[in-house]
Amino acid sequence: MIALLTALAVAVGCLAVAAGVAGTLGGADDDDTGGSDDANDTDDTGDSDDSDEYDYVVAKDGSGDYETIQAAIDGAKSFPPDRIRILVRAGVYDEKVEVHAWNPDVTLVGERAGETVITHDDHFEKIDRGRNSTFFTHTLKVRGNDFRARNLTVENSAGPVGQAVALHVDADRAVFENCRFLGHQDTVYAAGEGARQYFSECYVEGTTDFVFGGATAVFENCRVHSKADSYVTAASTPESEPFGFVFLDCELTADPDVSEVYLGRPWRNHARTAFLRTRMGSHVLPAGWHNWSRPEAEVTVEYAEYDSRGPGSEGERAPWAAALTEVEAERYSKANVLGSEGDGEWWDWEV
Incomplete structure (x- = not known):
């Protein structure tokens, strides 16, 4: 499968990783869903060619500081005084990666989202x-706070075999920009009571509950x-938290x-x-x-929409x-959902 992934990535140059993710982009758009010029697809132009800007370079061919992503993370200083920036060269990295709690302020940047694949x-x-x-099935698990990722594909390649997490993140103030998360059931586990996470211009695919968990997470300009x-989402928002998933x-x-979704x-x-x-x-019912066959949940959940568009x-x-009014919708601004006193706009790419 690795050889197939690599061959397709090189041939296409972006956005088609393997036969196991058929339908990721090609064939995914019908007349109801925006056509082939989807502005929410990840952009593979990349901005990460200058390795001098990074503390470590990961390259499968041995031309960098490390050949695996996990080795680079394990080699980074714990609780660093400054952000650790890691450039990941294009390639298919078949490994299970964890950003530990003692590794905050880590940035992972791939060369191009469609060609830099963690699977x-x-x-x-x-x-x-x-x-x-x-909760042990993740491909990438992020526990270190103030994490940043850009231009990466994170895939669980197990196929339609039940629960199989691609991204498991329970860090606070975690940011994902121009990333792709591929899987089937339980693709993205956005977790952590009180944890805040931001996804910008990302692509997320799956079958059942493929965005799930208890974090406060904003998905902006995502597909x-x-x-x-x-089902698209399965939130487990703690009662004490005012927001769960906001798209x-x-x-x-x-x-x-x-x-029928x-x-x-x-x-x-x-x-x-x-x-x-x-x-x-039109696939949206x-x-x-x-209510997940629990009528009692109907009086406690908060499900809301504002200005939804399209046939769905x-x-x-x-x-x-709830159908929100314009005034009620103002409460769901990114700043209000993610911000807190003293943090500033932590979701900006570099802070």
């Missing part, structure tokens, strides 16, 4: 560690692509044969998810939201979901 194939049954096996009839100016697309269902009873100014393809915005939503 692994762990899944629930393969891990076989009991009922919590999902969110469904590969099966199922701003995003686009929801789907494979051509997908036609819910915006979300509550993993926990106080799930909070909102879509603002989001274009939705009129009801929009599902039509029809009568579940009566327990």
Whole structure:
């Protein structure tokens, strides 16, 4: 599979990593979902050619400081006084990567999102560690606060075999820009009580609950692509947190044969998810939201939309979901959702 991934990445130059991610972009847009000129697809122009700007360079061919991403992270100083910047040369890195809690202020930058790929194939049954096996399936796990990633693809290549996480992030103030997250069920686990995370101009694909967890996470100008009839989000927002997942100016697309997708269902009873100014393809069901067969959750969840667009915005939503007014929508600004006193605009790329 590695050889196939590499060959396709070189041949295409971007945005098509492997046959296992067929439909990632090609064939993913029908007439309802914005066409082939999708502004939310990742841009593979890159801005990371000057290795002098980085503390370490990772290259599979041995021309850098390290040949694996994990080795570069493990070689970085714990609790560094200054940000650690790591350039990852184009290539397919089949490894399980963890940014440890003692490695805050780490920046990972790939040369190009479609050609700098972190991939692994762990899944629930393969891990076989009991009922919590999902949480060991990640390809990339981020625990160090103030993490930054740009121009990377993170893939769980296990296929449609159940829970298989690509990105597991429970760090606070984590930023992902122009990245691609590929998988099936449980692709992105945005976790951590009180943790705040920001995804800008990213591409996320999956089948079931492929954005899930308890973090406060903003997805701005992202493309969110469904590969099966199922659910996009499964928030587990703690009752004490005012926001869960917030999608701003995003686009929801789907494979051509997908036609029955819910915006979300509550993993926990106080799930909070909102879509603002989001274009939705016809695959989104009129009801929009599902109670996960728990009617009691309908009185505790906060599911909301404002100015949804496209054919998926039509029809009568579940009566327990909110249609925000313009004034109410102002509460969901990026600054209000992610900001806190003293932090400033921490989501800016370099702070």
